[in-house]
Amino acid sequence: MTSRPHLPQAPQPAADADASTNGGTQPDRRRFLRVAAAAGSAYLFSSLGHPGAWAAGSDAPEKKEVKIGFIPLTDCASVVMASVLGLDEKYGVKIVPSKEANWATIRDKLVNxxxxxxxxxxxxxxxLQVGIGGPQTNVASVMTLNRNGQGISLSKKIAEAGATDLVSLVAxxxxxPREYTFAQTFPTGTHAMWLYYWLGSAGVNPMKDVKVITVPPPQMxxxxxxxxxxxxSVGEPWNQRGILDGVSVHAASSQDVWKDHPEKVLGTxxxxxxxxxxxxxxxAxxxxxxxxxxxxxxxxxEKMAETIAARSYVNTDKSAIIDRILGKYDNGLGKKWNDPDHMKFYDDGQVNYPYLSDASWFLTQHKRWGLLDAHPDYEGVAKAVNRIELYKQAATAAGAPVPGSDLRSSTLxxxxxxxxxxxxxxxxSFDVKA
Structure with missing residues (x-):
């Protein structure tokens, strides 16, 4: 069955009662710091290598308070913690995290x-820069927020029938033979691309051989x-939540598809x-x-997991977050292992650089799967979207290193x-494509 995704809107499946998308009161920063200190993990601004606020004279932020939309996922953590820890105040801004229901809402509230x-x-x-997945909008990525740590899960039902990984799934x-259905979180997004690449590597065409639907992460x-x-295919903690709830099993991690792949970005x-x-x-x-x-x-x-597990943010148990952020994996069928390539937010400064090659990779996959009818100007789009000079200046202010090239090489x-x-x-070059 051919199932080219419908791009403009994300459907709204039944809501998960355990994953509210309502807002809620943010944890008080002073209270957080007191608790952290009492727990023996006090946070000191000086420990991060910046002596004080970077917000004077011509460097002063033009807008002092900013809203940052986020989806309830573990990888919203650096945005949330920048606010909770008061790091934003060091740089003369106030970050107000805004919890959103799905990626279509994230798009719409950014564009408007x-x-x-x-x-x-x-x-x-x-x-969005090339006009797919929403109205054409000139956008900017200021930094990459995280790498790795997404997942592909299979239902417990087909796991019991013998499908627990890619090889056994194809078998x-x-x-x-029947119509098999797989979900991703947004047709042009990362989770769709990890799912499609994974299936395609085994000769399964996601546009022709299976049905693909769109489901927001908290409702997965x-x-x-x-x-x-x-x-x-979804971000954490929802793969682990599925295992804890006896609903699904772990089939692959996104780092199995592409080690050290970029995931979310800070977009505007x-x-x-x-x-x-x-x-x-x-x-940034x-x-x-x-x-x-x-x-x-x-x-x-541990403190991060405790913080973002709150109703205001991810709204789940800390237990669904902490193991995978520590690299402790299990597949829901008794197998356990340590993965050194788990989700990272900084990784000695390697995570956050907005590589041009990272941006253009997603365009190659959009073209591969028929989401783009023709080849775009890959380099031109990547340079327009990724604000490399802005990032370098932010990295300098934060004391983070920058690489020597705007391109990097990876083997998938x-x-x-x-x-x-x-x-x-x-x-x-791909044999399996739309």
Missing amino acids: GENDFSHILYGQLVG LMKQQ VANARVGNMDGF TAAFADANPNTCRAV AAIIEAGRWIDASDANK MDGKVWDGSDPKAYAD
């Missing part, structure tokens, strides 16, 4: 200016529970970035420091090497 920035899927933001699909487990899909509109460069630098610097704090110790990860799960040098040839 209701939110100043968004924790947004990399592929989704790049897609089951051949032995028991509820939809899996009532049997709406055979598998799904080009108009906002052009009018408020100091604000962009200040917000605060989030860089927050990511560094999270990655610095297991104690900090099928052995193909992506280095950004010839995106057109790369996009055309």
Whole structure:
């Protein structure tokens, strides 16, 4: 069955009662710092290598208070912690996290200016620049927020039939032919691309051989529970939540598809970035420091997990968050392992750089799967979206290193090497495509 996703709108499946998208009161910063100190993990501004506020004279942010839209996922953590820890105040801004229901809402509130920035899927933001997944909008990525740590899960029902990984899934699909349904979170987004690449590597065409639906991350487990899909691709903690609830099993991690892949970015509109460069630098610097704090110790990860588990943010149990942020994985079937390539927010400064090759990779996949009818100007789009100079200035303010190149090289799960040098040839090189 051919199932090209409908791009403009994300459908609204039944809501998960355990995943409210209502707002709520943010934890008080002073109370958080008192608790952290009492727990032996006190946070000191000086420990992050910046002596004081970076907000004077011509460097002063143009806008002092900014709203950042986020989806209830573990990887919203650096945005949330920049606010909770008061790192934003160091740079003369106040970050107000705004909890949103789904990626379509994230898009709409960013495009219409209701939110100043968004924790947004990399592929989704790049897609807007070329007019797919929403109205064509000139957008900007100030930094990459995180890498790795997403997942592909299979329903407990088909796991019991023998499908627990890609090889056994393909075998089951051949032995028991029918319409298999898989969910992702937004048609141009990262979770769709990880799912499609994973299936495509085994000769399964996601545009022709299976049915693909769109489900918002917080509603994924509820939809899996009532049997709406055979598998799904989503960010944490929803894969682990599915395991804890006995709904699904772990089939693959996104780092199995592409080790050290980019995931969410700090997105805004080009108009906002052009009018408020100091604000962009200040917000990015605060989030860089927050990511560094999270990655610095297991104690900090524990405190982060406790914080973002609250109803105001992810609204789940800390137990659904903490293991995978520590690299402790299990597949829901008795297998346990430690994954050194778990979700990272800073990783000694390697995570946050807005590589041009990262942006153009998503465009190659959009072309591969027929979301783009023709090859775009890969380099031109990447340069327009990724505000590299703004990032470098923010990194300097936060004391973070920057790489020597705007391109990087990676080998993906099928052995193909992506280095950004010839995106057109790369996009055309796949045997399985739309």
